Amino acid sequence: MRIPRTRAVAAVTAMAALGVAAPAGAQALRGTVVHHNRHGHSFAVAAHDGSLHAVHARRLPAVGRVVRVDARRLGNGTFAASHVHGRGRRGHTHLLGTITYVDPSGKRLVLSSNGVSLLMRTSRRGGVHAASHEGLPAMGTVVDVSAVLPAGGMPIAQDITPVGTDFTVKVEGNVVAVDATARTITITADDDDQSGAQLTIAVPDPAIDLTQIAPGDEVELLVALHSDGTYVLLGLAGDDDGEHADDPGDQQGRSCGGDDNGGDHRGHGDHGEQGDTGGDDGGGDGQGDR
Numbered sequence: 001m002r003i004p005r006t007r008a009v010a011a012v013t014a015m016a017a018l019g020v021a022a023p024a025g026a027q028a029l030r031g032t033v034v035h036h037n038r039h040g041h042s043f044a045v046a047a048h049d050g051s052l053h054a055v056h057a058r059r060l061p062a063v064g065r066v067v068r069v070d071a072r073r074l075g076n077g078t079f080a081a082s083h084v085h086g087r088g089r090r091g092h093t094h095l096l097g098t099i100t101y102v103d104p105s106g107k108r109l110v111l112s113s114n115g116v117s118l119l120m121r122t123s124r125r126g127g128v129h130a131a132s133h134e135g136l137p138a139m140g141t142v143v144d145v146s147a148v149l150p151a152g153g154m155p156i157a158q159d160i161t162p163v164g165t166d167f168t169v170k171v172e173g174n175v176v177a178v179d180a181t182a183r184t185i186t187i188t189a190d191d192d193d194q195s196g197a198q199l200t201i202a203v204p205d206p207a208i209d210l211t212q213i214a215p216g217d218e219v220e221l222l223v224a225l226h227s228d229g230t231y232v233l234l235g236l237a238g239d240d241d242g243e244h245a246d247d248p249g250d251q252q253g254r255s256c257g258g259d260d261n262g263g264d265h266r267g268h269g270d271h272g273e274q275g276d277t278g279g280d281d282g283g284g285d286g287q288g289d290r
Contacts, residue, residue, distance in 0.1 A: 029053055029069040029079065032093045034147070034155055035118040036060050037191040039174045039218045041241045042078065044116040045069065050096030050144055054115030054172070056242035057081040064089045064149040074246040076220050076237035077170075077257040078115035095120075095145045095155065098169045099137055100225070101189040101197060106135045109157070110190045111145065115220050115239060117172040119190040120147065120155045136160070140167045140225045154194065167225045170256055172239065173199065175217040180210045185233065187219065201231040208233065208252045218244075220256045 034052070035044035043060045045053050045067065055069055056078060066087040071079040100117060101110035110117050122136065137143055137160065146159040173187030176198055183204065189197035201223055203210060213219070213236070222235040237257075238250030 026072050029071055032090045033061050033063050033065045040239045046093050046095050050094035052097055052113040052116045054078040055081050066090055076245045078245045080242040092148055095147055098166045099139050099141050100171050102136050112171045115172050117191045119194045120157050122157045137162045140165055142166045171221050175215050178210050178213050201233045203233045222254050222256050
């Protein structure tokens, strides 16, 4: 993004949902790496309950890696890694997020949450519970996905269970176009642009300065999903790297820094801790982007 930066120290608090006791401004994230976002220099960790967290780092651990990440929370709700500890590998995990895009073929969908919009394939042998008539839950549905993690590939959904709805959601993407006259922003439907699809978001708030956004920017957007399938922008934050993610000058409108998307997440249960599959190899990432 092109907003002039200001020096600021973000006030960071540990997220109660993770149950981590850590010094002020720092915490440990535990889970499985499920996705890489090369535009944002980040990777996504699925915690034991399936919740997704984006972590900015210089090096991205392999998908399927079980990790403990020493991190601090940034202004837009993502994290910066100071050290990544590898703890073996998993080939299967659970993911919890909101569906923000469904491929017309029904073979792929995008799951979004907390600085992550990851593309998933759907398995022909998989199950879908309480699905829409198209065969997959509609956009705005919060789902618990049981997924296989192929080495070097995108997650494959084996079982998709709707657990609620969420029509105010965070999406992550790379800016494709900005139309200051029509007041729209077009971004990639998934953060790493694997789908080739795009989302066009209306920007009715005149206080949001579209001249400060340019094609190629990586952004986290807080959007409202309307029943007619349109997206309306509520707030935005830069997410090109850890520095942009923590810069108040790169944020406009409503804050993207909340712990989760909110919404009605009924019926979701804890799957239990994702067990380690090997000892701590001591592999570290070193300092994060900031």
